[in-house]
Amino acid sequence: MDVMKKLEILSDSAKYDASCASSGSNRATPKGGIGNGKQCGICHSWADDGRCVSLFKVLFTNYCIYDCAYCINRRSNDIFRTAFTPKEIADITIEFYKRNYIEGLFLSSGVIKSPDHTMELLTEAIRILREEYLFGGYIHVKAIPGASKELIEKAGKIADRISVNIELPTKRSLELLTDKKHTDIFTPMKLITEGVSTSIAERKISRKAPKFAPAGQSTQMIIGATPETDLTIVKLSEAMYNKFDLRRVYYSAFIPVNSDLRLPVLREPPLLREHRLYQADFLMRQYEFSADEILSPEHPMLDIALDPKANWAMNNFHIFPVEVNRADYQLLLRVPGIGPRSAKRIVIARRSHSLSFENLRSLGVVLKRARFFITCKGKRMPFISEKFATVYKSLSENHEPGPFQLPLFNT
Amino acid sequence: MSRGRFNFHFLTHEFMNTLYLFDGTLETFISIIPVLWAISEPSDRLLSQSEYTPGIFEKTVYLDERSSADLPVKNNNIPKEVMNAVTYAFSSGIVEAVEKTPQYLNYIKNNGIDAMSHLAEPSVSVIFKAARKTSSEAHKLKGILRFRKLGNILYGPYFSKCFVLPILAEHFKHRLPNESWILHDTERKTGVFYNGKTVEQAFFSPRELSEITNEYEKAGVEDQFETLWKKYFDTIAIEYRKNPKLQRAFMPKQYWRFIPEVAKRVL
Numbered sequence: 134m135d136v137m138k139k140l141e142i143l144s145d146s147a148k149y150d151a152s153c154a155s156s157g158s159n160r161a162t163p164k165g166g167i168g169n170g171k172q173c174g175i176c177h178s179w180a181d182d183g184r185c186v187s188l189f190k191v192l193f194t195n196y197c198i199y200d201c202a203y204c205i206n207r208r209s210n211d212i213f214r215t216a217f218t219p220k221e222i223a224d225i226t227i228e229f230y231k232r233n234y235i236e237g238l239f240l241s242s243g244v245i246k247s248p249d250h251t252m253e254l255l256t257e258a259i260r261i262l263r264e265e266y267l268f269g270g271y272i273h274v275k276a277i278p279g280a281s282k283e284l285i286e287k288a289g290k291i292a293d294r295i296s297v298n299i300e301l302p303t304k305r306s307l308e309l310l311t312d313k314k315h316t317d318i319f320t321p322m323k324l325i326t327e328g329v330s331t332s333i334a335e336r337k338i339s340r341k342a343p344k345f346a347p348a349g350q351s352t353q354m355i356i357g358a359t360p361e362t363d364l365t366i367v368k369l370s371e372a373m374y375n376k377f378d379l380r381r382v383y384y385s386a387f388i389p390v391n392s393d394l395r396l397p398v399l400r401e402p403p404l405l406r407e408h409r410l411y412q413a414d415f416l417m418r419q420y421e422f423s424a425d426e427i428l429s430p431e432h433p434m435l436d437i438a439l440d441p442k443a444n445w446a447m448n449n450f451h452i453f454p455v456e457v458n459r460a461d462y463q464l465l466l467r468v469p470g471i472g473p474r475s476a477k478r479i480v481i482a483r484r485s486h487s488l489s490f491e492n493l494r495s496l497g498v499v500l501k502r503a504r505f506f507i508t509c510k511g512k513r514m515p516f517i518s519e520k521f522a523t524v525y526k527s528l529s530e531n532h533e534p535g536p537f538q539l540p541l542f543n544t
Numbered sequence: 545m546s547r548g549r550f551n552f553h554f555l556t557h558e559f560m561n562t563l564y565l566f567d568g569t570l571e572t573f574i575s576i577i578p579v580l581w582a583i584s585e586p587s588d589r590l591l592s593q594s595e596y597t598p599g600i601f602e603k604t605v606y607l608d609e610r611s612s613a614d615l616p617v618k619n620n621n622i623p624k625e626v627m628n629a630v631t632y633a634f635s636s637g638i639v640e641a642v643e644k645t646p647q648y649l650n651y652i653k654n655n656g657i658d659a660m661s662h663l664a665e666p667s668v669s670v671i672f673k674a675a676r677k678t679s680s681e682a683h684k685l686k687g688i689l690r691f692r693k694l695g696n697i698l699y700g701p702y703f704s705k706c707f708v709l710p711i712l713a714e715h716f717k718h719r720l721p722n723e724s725w726i727l728h729d730t731e732r733k734t735g736v737f738y739n740g741k742t743v744e745q746a747f748f749s750p751r752e753l754s755e756i757t758n759e760y761e762k763a764g765v766e767d768q769f770e771t772l773w774k775k776y777f778d779t780i781a782i783e784y785r786k787n788p789k790l791q792r793a794f795m796p797k798q799y800w801r802f803i804p805e806v807a808k809r810v811l
Contacts, residue, residue: 140772144779162721169719176794177687178805180781183790187687190780228769231698231723232691388784402784478663485655486664496663497673 136225139215143192146206147241149390150298150353151383155187155236155271157348158293166267168230168237170293174271175236188239188273189229193217193255197243199312201300203358205390206243207312216245219258227266237271237293238262248279256288263291271348276321285321286345289328294348294380297321299373302366306359310395325350326377349380356410357387357403358396362433364424367413371424374417381418384410409435416441419473420466438529443469446506447528450521453506454513457493458483469528470503490514502528561587563602564646568592570707573634573642574627576607581622581653584646591643623657632675635707641674682708686715688795690803691725692763692770698725699760701802709736713743728756730802770804777805 156174176185192206194216200208226238240258244251255274262268273294276285289295299318301307307318325346332345352373356366370382386407389396413435416422420442427441428434436444446453446469455464457479465476475498482488482496489509493500504514505524518524564580566572580590589602598604630648633641647667652659663669685708691698698720702712709729713736716725720738726746728735737746748756764770800806 137772137775141775141779144776148780148782162718165722167720167722173683175683175687178777178803179791179794180777181788181791182781182783182785183787183794184781184785185794186777186780189776225769225772229773231720232693232769232773233687233689233700234773236687388782404785478661481658481661482663485659485662488664492664495666495669 136221139217139221140191140225142213142215143195143217144190146195146243147190147192147239149205149385149388150190150239150241151184151385152239152273152296152351152353152381153185153187153190154273154294154348154351154381157380158271160269160271160293160347162269163267166269167227168268168270170237170269170271177233177235187236188271189226189235189237190239191217191222191241193222193240193242193251193258194245195243196245198246199244201312202310202391202393202395203300203355203387207391210391217258219254219261222258223261223266223268226262226270227268230268230270235270237273239273241275242277244277244279248277249281249284252277252280252284252288256284256291259288259291273348276325278318278321280321282324285324286328289325289346290343292346294350295325295346296350296352297325298353299369300354301359302354302361302369303359306361310358322350322352322373322377329378349378351379351381351383353383353385355387356384356407357399363406363410363413363435364428364430364433366410367417367424367428370414371417382414384414405437406435409437409441413441416445421463438531439525440469440530442467443502443528447521447525450524454508455506456508456511458487458510468503468506470499470501470506475499560601560603561585561589562646563596563599563604564588564590564607565593565596565604566590566607568594570631570634572607572609574631575609576611577627577630577645577649578622579607579611580646581649584650584653586647586650588646588650589643590645591639595639623652625657625660626652629660629671629675632678633671634674636674636677637706638670638674638677641670644670678706678708679711681706682711682715684799685712688799688803689727692760692804693767694756694759694763696724698723699728699756699763700725701728701730701760703730703799703802705731707732709734713738717743764804774805 154174156172158170159172160170162169174187176187178186180186195206195212196214196216197206197208206212222238222240226235229235230237238259240255242251242255245254255277259272259274262272272292273296274288274292276288276295276297278297285295297318301310328345329349332343335342336344354366373379373382384407386402386404387399388402389399413427416427417424422445426445435441439447446467455468457465462476462480465471465479466473475496478496479488479493479498482492486492487510490500493509500514504517505527513519562585566576626649630645633645644667648671651665651667655662659665660668663672681704685702685704689700689702689712691700709727712727716727717738722740724739726735726737728748733748735746735748736743795803800809
């Protein structure tokens, strides 16, 4: 079978992996080699769905010994099966890299024969890249749950990021929908966390100590296939950020690729819910929010009409407006429309000038939402309503479809 | 002196602002920064000669590469960040950024390097935005620039609004140190050639250019990895989530000509 056909099949199966980050790892080009890692990450293209293409994202094989309800590659599906060889993967990666198509490789896989066997193949592919082709670009590899500790450690030393997908938010859901394999996600996750922290500690003593997944680990879960509330999900993410020091949790709206009695029938994938979860996730990682501030047991689902930050502001309407020239950084971060970047700029710029609304604009602060919640030099923006109901209405997003032309000749 | 009712004394030399002129090239611009750093006053302006229209309220001074030699005191301790900011701002092609450069330098000199983030100060804001325009376009191009293999050389033509060639050359020198490559700025008709050791300026004569273009077209058809890449690009998008508007927001169509996976869609 030719490489073209393999690539088509195995990249098609890999596309549901949401992670695309190529950031967080600074790696110099090896002597006589090719490629380096950039701390900021670089996106190389944008596919038709608007998601960036940064890494060459591909499965090693779509053979799988497991039979998970939501997965397109499950054993019982009648699809074409194939596998790359480690060398083929390495060759394509290098040739793509030379033409500046990609920032590196994201290698995942179905489980062929056994977890250990699969992990060995993945490790071999990235070993060829690093050791034989002297490749310094970004490598993200999946740890196969159930693979031995030694293999995962070996892969972690080669890759920039190594990750395990948690797939579903609770153990009950996992047991319901998966085929034994996922009952133990946290063991490999913990292993990676330990590897990373050991390496950081060792590198403090000696610069020459080996790096272990310098870009950390991430994970991904499916949203909407099981009945968990947003509160459960957000709490879980928070726990993983704190406990396993995860860099990112990716959420993936459930898209029915199989028909299975265990799966719900949805009219369309819950893309908006996924979007809201990402917003909540960013609030936890970059806006110093805790899960309890975003959701409560009384309101366990995120508001579809209002983004979670605006929602929080409306629930705490009494603390606003805040004075831009005095409020501390943490409070500025809580203002809808002001993010970490704007807040930092404000904090620095107000040392030399007392800021007006005009100044805020030139700082690049977007006032569309912020204007309801701030004062400059003690004054509100002219003609801005202070009424709760008006503010609420201006903040909420309309998701009804707009007017459109009805078909003329269709019956 | 003047016997009329109005005293034009305030128009004499020392009370007038200065308008500095230069030839508009990056090289000259970099060379005159130390001069401006040393002598700029808050209301001075800098213009490329081609933008200049004579006025009566400013005295004009022409600066070139040799001007820095005339400085009474050699002043080379301009912070690197400041140097980068004004160079990037110049490369953005925004006239106002060049115009405000003397004012900016004066402000930073008087208020220290932290003043670079005093964004409420007009000159700082203008330079900051212009510099950001260049650096963000450079960052974008580090991603969307594509090479095609012509023989042993990787040839990378691209379109850009700002002049980002030096930034890209530096980037690829570190990334592909053992390859030979050409970066070709098709807007400004200039480029660089890297032979595996040093980066050199490359000039393209019209004949050379048409030869390269032919080779380029041919290589695109023959290269199996490019075919693979296009296939990959088409497969990786999720049908359910199609969002061409978002795609164009990240990757505007004006760049598409040189991006093989989408180039065909422009024609």
